[in-house]
Structures are given as C-alpha cells and as structure tokens.
Amino acid sequence: MFIVLLNYKVPLETIDQHLPAHIEYLKQQYELGTFMASGRRVPRTGGVILAQAESKEALLEQLALDPFSRHDLAEYDIIEFIPGMTCPELTFLATS
Known part of the structure; x- marks a missing residue:
C-alpha cells in the first residue's frame, strides 16, 4: 500500500x-x-492518493501517466506502508 503526496510546483491557475x-x-x-x-x-x-500496486516501480509507471507529471506541474512523494490495523470498514486493507 502506498500514500502518494503531490506537491504543486506551479501556480494554481x-x-x-x-x-x-x-x-x-x-x-x-x-x-x-x-x-x-x-x-x-x-x-x-x-x-x-492512497494507492495499491505490485511495487513502487509499478506505481511510478502509473504516476508518470498523470498530466500533472507529464507537464511537470507536481512532485510526488511516495510512502510505502503495510496496514496492520484498520477500522472495521477497511479490514480488507490489513495484512497480518
């Protein structure tokens, strides 16, 4: 599981x-x-973005398709984590 943080590099316009x-x-x-x-x-x-992918490399390939990436409008910080505990509605995300 990944958390992707986008940081804009250009004005909101x-x-x-x-x-x-x-x-x-x-x-x-x-x-x-x-x-x-x-x-x-x-x-x-x-x-x-909360994402799931086979690997960080696979996720990077998908993120490269984003118009914000293609036009160099945003930077992407990627945090990989393993959900060990969730609320009942998100139990499908937990890996134990």
Whole structure:
C-alpha cells in the first residue's frame, strides 16, 4: 500500500488548466484498481492518493501517466506502508 503526496510546483491557475485531464487520469486509475482514495490537500498545495500496486516501480509507471507529471506541474512523494490495523470498514486493507 502506498500514500502518494503531490506537491504543486506551479501556480494554481496552471493546475486548474490541467485539472480536467488529471481527473480523467484519476478515474482511469480507480477503474484499474490502483487508487483507493484521493483528494486535495488543505491548504491547496497538492493532493493525496492512497494507492495499491505490485511495487513502487509499478506505481511510478502509473504516476508518470498523470498530466500533472507529464507537464511537470507536481512532485510526488511516495510512502510505502503495510496496514496492520484498520477500522472495521477497511479490514480488507490489513495484512497480518
């Protein structure tokens, strides 16, 4: 499991120009089962994605398809973790 932290490198006006394409990319990743949750950071300096992938390298390949990546609009910090405990609604994420 991975937490992906996006940090915008450009003004929000530029981000907003590419937002529709980014949203389409997110929808594709949800359909593929790669992304589990996503949303904006507060304050709006980037975003957060909860993802699952076979490896960090596989995730990096998927993130390279993001318009924010292709147009060099954001940096991506990736945190890998193993969920050991969850709330009842998310037990499917836990690996023990």
